[in-house]
Amino acid sequence: MLEVVAVCDAVLYSSWLLPVLVILIAIDGPFPVLPSETLLMTAAALAFGRHDVLAVVALFVVALVGSVAGDLLVFGLGRSSHRVLARAVEVEGGLSSWVRRRLLQRPAVVLVGARFMPGGRLLSTAAAGRFGLDVPRFLLGSVASSAAWSVYMLLIGLLLGPITGGSPLLSLLAGVVMAVLTAGVFALVQRVRAMRAAAAAPSGVGPALELVAPR
Structure with a gap:
């Protein structure tokens, strides 16, 4: 047990933690399977538990920079690749319809709102690039x-x-548990929404595209 605690302590207080977090959060944009949120929540729990204000501020800056960098990466992919957006739309049909209707009129609202939905970051940022939202x-x-x-x-x-x-050990466990719970709640909400949309949609009629991508 002491060895596990020592490893957790070494990782969470490593000088590499902040730059690694920036990279993980950025890459999590196009590839949302990395444990960036778990690591960030773990580091935040440890920083607050030890009342380390400087670490909290550093984590906020790191999260912000990594997130914006990842968004710009997906935005660029959305402008140059059809596959990124097509894959996102196929997975998130209901959310993609909401994004298409409002993206160019209220981009900030769409990007903020979609960010907290499963797959929303990838979908909204790729759609912004694909549909020509200005930089x-x-x-x-x-x-x-x-x-x-x-x-x-x-x-x-x-x-x-x-x-x-x-x-450090309890912070790691808490981060993992919260990540699992958050993902579970979001997945449940998305499933309920999909079921309601399917029940309300007329049989045999597909959703119309409100926004046509430029060729």
Whole structure:
């Protein structure tokens, strides 16, 4: 047990933690399977548990920078590749319809709102590139959504901090549990929405595209 604690402590207090988090959060944009949120929540819980204000501020900056960098990467892929958006739309049909209807009119609202839905970050940022949203408006929306997500992650760390008491092992366990619970809740909500949409849709009539991508 002592060896496990020592390993957790070494990882969470490593000088490589912050740059690795930036990279993981950025890559999590096009490839949302990396444990970036778990690691971020774990580090935040440890920082709050030990009342390390400097670490909390550093984690916020890291989360913000990594998130915006990842958004820009997916935005660029959306402009140059049909496959990224097509794959996202196929997985997230209901959300993609909402994004298509509102993206160009209220990009910041769409990017912030979609960010907290399963697959929403990939879908909304790729759609912004694919449908020709200009870079300044996209960047503004990306910064807003990234800041909201970063605060959300830190708030989870704030709630977990008193529970973990600054223990690296407990912080890691709490981060894993919260990541699993969050993913489960989002998946359940998405499933319920999909079932309601399927029940309400007329039989044999597919959803119309409100926004046509440029050729």
